[in-house]
Structure formats: C-alpha cells, structure tokens
C-alpha cells in the first residue's frame with residue numbers, strides 16, 4: 029500500500045521522517061552495519077537487516093569475474109534487502125582508488141602520487157567520471173575514494189595514495205569528487221551529500237583525520253602535531269570535499285596526539301558534523317572500532333559505545349556482525365548510546381540512499397557493462413600517465429639532452445624488473461589488496477609501448493637484468509632502464525630505508541655504467557637514488573602509472589613533452605625525513621615543484 033517514504037515525488041526529509049517513524053530499533057541498527065561480501069548472502073541480509081556490504085581489497089565474486097558476474101552478485105544481495113519488511117536497499121561499497129582496481133579488465137589509472145604531479149584538477153575530475161562508469165558497470169554505487177591524505181613522510185606505506193605533501197594540491201584534486209558523484213546543483217545547501225544518478229557513485233573522503241601525518245610515517249600510528257598544524261595541513265581538503273557534496277567520510281585508524289580518531293567525538297561530531305555541517309554519513313575503517321584498543325578487540329563493548337558516540341554512523345564490521353548487533357542493542361536499551369545518536373546515524377545513511385536514488389534504482393542491469401575498460405577511459409589514463417611523469421635529469425651535460433629519445437636508433441636495449449610487468453607498474457590496490465607482480469590484468473606494459481612507438485626498423489632488445497658484458501658488446505644506441513619498488517599496500521609498504529630492491533640497483537649499475545641510459549623509476553614515493561645519480565644520464569619519476577604504459581613511451585620518444593612537476597620533495601637521504609616544502613631546514617635532491625621540460 030502507499031507509504032510516503034516510497035514516493036520519489038516527496039521531499040527527502042519527508043521520506044526520511046516517514047521511514048524512521050516506521051523502523052524498529054533492530055531495523056535502525058541493521059542500517060549501521062556494513063559486512064564483507066564473504067559473509068554476506070541474500071539470507072543474511074534479510075535476516076539481520078544489514079544496510080551495507082563491501083568488497084575488501086581483492087575480494088571478488090570469481091577470478092577475472094565479468095561485469096555481469098559482479099552485477100549478479102550485487103543484485104542477489106540487494107534482493108535480500110528488498111525482501112525485508114520495509115525493503116530498504118543496501119549499498120555496496122568498494123575501493124576504486126585508481127580506477128575500478130579490484131576488477132580484471134578495468135582501466136587502472138595512475139595512483140594519486142602521480143596525479144598530483146599533473147597539477148590538472150580538470151583531468152582528475154574526468155578520471156572520477158570514468159571511474160564512476162566502470163564501477164556502475166559492475167552494479168556498484170559506492171566507492172571508498174578519494175584518499176585525501178596529505179602524506180608528510182614518504183616512509184608511510186600509503187604515501188602513494190596521497191596527491192601531495194602540499195595540502196593546496198590535495199584540495200585542488202578533490203575535483204575527483206564531482207567527477208565521481210556529479211556536480212552539486214548551484215543552489216544546493218553546502219554539506220548535503222549529492223550523487224547525480226545511475227552513472228555516478230557515492231564517494232568517500234578518507235581517512236579523517238591526519239592519516240598522512242603519522243610519526244615516521246608508521247601506518248595507523250600517532251600524528252603528533254598542534255591543533256593549528258592539524259587544521260592547516262590535514263583539514264583543508266575536507267572543507268572542499270564537504271562543500272562539493274561528498275556523500276561519506278571514512279575515519280582514520282591513526283591517532284591525533286595519542287587519541288584514536290575512531291574515538292574522537294570533538295573532531296567527528298563537534299567539527300565535521302556540527303561546524304562543517306557535513307550531512308552525509310561517517311563510516312569506520314575495517315575493524316576500525318576493534319582497533320581502538322590494544323590489543324584490538326580487547327573491549328568490544330567499550331569500542332562500540334565510544335565509536336558510535338564519537339559520531340561513527342556506519343561500522344565496517346566486517347565479519348562479526350552478530351557480535352556487533354547483539355552488543356549494541358542492549359547498550360541502546362541501557363542508554364549507554366542514546367536513541368538520538370542512533371537516529372542521527374540512520375538519518376544520515378538514509379539521506380545518502382534516498383539522495384542517490386537507490387530506493388528508485390536498487391538493482392543494476394548489464395546495460396553499463398560496456399564501460400568496463402573502455403578505450404576512451406584507457407586513452408584518458410594514457411594522458412594522465414603522460415602528465416604525471418617528472419623529468420629529473422636529462423643528460424650529463426646541459427647542452428646534450430638525452431630526451432626525447434630517437435625513434436630511429438638502429439638497436440636499443442630495454443631492461444629492468446618493471447619494464448614488462450603490468451602488476452609492477454600498477455602498484456598496490458590492484459586486482460588483489462597488496463597488488464602483485466606479473467600479468468595480473470589487461471593493459472600495456474612499458475616495453476610493449478616502446479616497441480609500438482619506435483620505427484619498424486629499430487631493433488628492441490629486452491633483458492630483465494643483463495650483465496655488463498652483454499650491454500657493452502652489442503652496440504646499443506642507448507638503454508631504457510625500468511626499475512623500482514614492488515607493489516605494496518598499507519603497513520606492508522612502511523619503509524624506514526626507502527631503497528629499491530638490490531636487483532634494480534644492480535641493473536642501473538650494470539647498464540648505466542656501460543652505455544647511455546634513461547632510468548624510469550616506478551615507485552609510490554621518492555626513494556633513495558642520490559648515490560646513483562652521477563652514473564645515470566636521464567632520470568624519469570613515473571610513480572605508479574597503472575595499466576596504460578603507452579603514456580610513458582609517448583613522452584620518452586617526444587610525441588609529447590615532459591610537463592610534470594614534483595608534488596613531493598625528493599630527499600637526498602632518509603636521515604633528513606620528514607622534510608617538506610616550506611620547512612626551515614630544506615636541503616632536497618630535487619625540490620617540491622621541480623620538473624625539467626622537453627618540447628614535443
């Protein structure tokens with residue numbers, strides 16, 4: 029029969045009010061629960077009234093699953109939610125942090141560390157729009173992106189997820205949010221979540237607050253900084269995100285001056301909700317409330333009370349959802365958590381779901397499958413790769429630049445662990461959580477791009493790690509050396525040494541010691557390179573370019589000029605860290621903003 033909340037002609041506030049008035053405590057609590065897909069099913073969603081499901085890094089319905097398989101999985105979960113008493117649709121979330129990176133065949137864009145070097149917010153907005161289409165192709169309406177961390181120490185394992193050490197660049201790159209969600213209508217109230225229809229997705233500004241400022245870059249650790257420092261460096265991009273209508277904000281595992289962010293009521297409720305007027309929902313990180321205690325999960329009751337009372341609206345449980353539900357219900361009944369707090373959380377979640385049209389379009393179809401890995405998106409990614417490259421050295425003598433390389437050299441040598449390896453050029457959060465070396469998805473390796481770019485008569489010889497004799501005795505005009513960091517994510521990426529693996533250094537020495545070489549560095553951050561600079565003729569920072577390696581060859585061979593500028597200080601040695609632009613003591617190998625250019 030007719031119920032106001034089901035009527036799309038009514039104002040969202042009217043629909044929320046009507047629905048809230050009908051909901052039991054169990055139905056309200058269910059909306060606050062997000063579980064991993066491995067624990068979800070049509071039956072579980074129906075029985076426990078779960079409001080959200082996620083794919084953790086690399087969690088897929090099947091290896092190399094097609095868009096249609098994804099759609100079928102999401103729809104099956106959704107039908108469970110739609111069959112509940114009130115039929116509130118669930119929202120499925122996934123980390124699409126550089127394209128739809130969990131999905132085989134999706135376009136993999138450069139990671140944020142490279143995008144910051146483009147200084148091109150309009151480009152990043154287009155990347156958001158393309159990503160939204162590829163995510164919707166798989167029936168998913170919500171992404172845990174963008175990460176708007178301001179990484180202040182490259183020893184942090186997640187520094188590659190940060191656009192820059194300079195918050196103003198991070199602020200500019202929040203343009204990805206209207207790309208993902210759509211432009212907010214001119215007269216809409218600031219802070220209200222906005223998602224413009226079935227070709228757009230809800231976004232998530234993360235991780236609030238100060239994730240990029242932890243001590244020595246230790247992941248999930250302590251950000252020791254004054255309130256002034258926190259608000260001037262780590263907060264600004266959240267203003268931009270809220271003004272642009274970001275639908276959700278994810279809380280950081282890290283602490284500020286010893287206080288866990290997941291417990292920080294002043295910053296979550298006091299500032300983000302009450303001062304910035306953020307009206308979307310706040311989501312915890314994975315087991316974020318468990319990790320409020322040491323050891324984690326040591327006092328789950330306290331974690332639930334403190335996390336929910338701090339202002340967390342949706343809990344990424346993700347596995348022990350019965351423990352959470354059975355834990356929180358008595359806490360509300362016993363007034364440890366007020367009904368007002370629960371209603372605020374549910375209202376925010378419903379506002380996002382109503383606002384994005386999820387009640388009207390809860391189920392996906394196969395009509396958007398064609399967007400996954402679409403040629404136009406790969407061309408956009410290729411452009412982003414071109415603009416992200418930073419030329420740090422171009423020839424041992426200023427009047428003898430090595431780049432752009434000749435396409436007509438008779439014979440050239442390509443070497444290195446990262447030259448013919450899609451997995452290595454994509455980095456972490458690709459196909460699997462940590463990323464993986466090898467032929468893990470579709471795309472163009474740097475080697476195949478080089479082969480496509482040089483003249484047909486040019487001979488391209490590839491050796492992953494040749495010895496010096498081979499290099500010397502084969503009359504190569506020059507060598508392209510592609511080496512760098514292996515893929516990593518989160519704590520696995522934390523490094524105090526910031527060296528690249530020995531093999532890569534070996535390759536540089538063997539090759540650059542014998543013939544003219546251009547080193548293309550694949551890394552998630554500045555790494556130790558100073559000791560080898562004198563042996564290297566030309567040096568390119570390529571960051572983590574993603575699936576479209578053609579963009580690297582486009583610029584190496586002069587079809588396009590180098591334009592990228594460092595968005596991060598390149599240190600001389602790790603003893604200098606942390607060292608950021610503006611610091612009183614600033615003695616970099618290459619300063620923030622540095623980047624040589626070449627003419628196309």
Ligand SMILES: OC[C@@H]1[C@@H](O)[C@H](O)[C@@H](O)c2nc(CNc3ccccc3)cn21
Pocket residue numbers: 083084085123172234313314518
């Ligand atoms: O994938 C969901 C979230 C992601 O959006 C956050 O940015 C990230 O902090 C995040 N981490 C995990 C899983 N972390 C984890 C760490 C150690 C063991 C198991 C899981 C999930 N997520």
